Amino acid sequence: MPTTSAAPPRVLTASEKRAAEEAAAGRTDEEIARRMSIGPRSVSLLLSRIGRRNGGGRSRPARIYSALAAGLITPLVPARGAPDFTDADLLLIRALAEHSEPDAVAAAARLHTSELIVRTALLVLRAGARDATHLVALAHAWELLDTAARQGSDT
Incomplete structure (x- = not known):
């Protein structure tokens, strides 16, 4: 019986790649737009396609x-x-990296949804990140996300 595997990720366009790398560095849509000489809505569209x-x-x-x-x-x-x-x-950093909806992030991080914004903001400050996206990108560069997954699955 043949095995199936997930489709490989698509290659990004040069504009998508640049916008994503700028976002990973913690830049806002407005900052990215200025750097790329495009509008903020175009940045949002590029990132949503990813x-x-x-x-x-x-x-x-x-x-x-x-x-x-x-x-x-x-990577950064x-x-x-x-x-x-x-x-x-x-656990919270991993949840931010893997989930989109606040309820899902909170559940994965074993937090009440009302704690999510404050706990995320504290982590951003502690890491010296500009925002949650930058925090996740830094955690990836520090090779912490695999560790978080293993620790989260052990409990």
């Missing part, structure tokens, strides 16, 4: 993580090493 094409979900961190994990964009080179994150911190 999620639709590669199964990255609807949230910006999940889209960018899907592109990073598939090797479609260049962090200026410093990773902070000493707790197991709960790593």
Whole structure:
């Protein structure tokens, strides 16, 4: 019986790749638009295509993580090493990387939805990130996401 496998991720266009790499660095749509000489809505459309094409979900961190994990964009080179994150911190970072809906992120991180914004903001500050997308990109560069997955599955 033949085996089936998931379709390989699609190659990004040069514009999608650039927009995704800028988003991974924590830049806003407006900042990316200025750097690419396009409108902010065009940036939003470029990033949304990444999620639709590669199964990255609807949230910006999940889209960018899907592109990073598939090797479609260049990973960040962090200026410093990773902070000493707790197991709960790593679980939240993994949840941000893998889920799009706040309820799903909170459930995966074992948090109440009302805690999600504050806990994410604290992690962003602790990591020296600009936003949740940048946090996920840094965690990928620090090779923390596989660790978070293993720890989350052990409990």
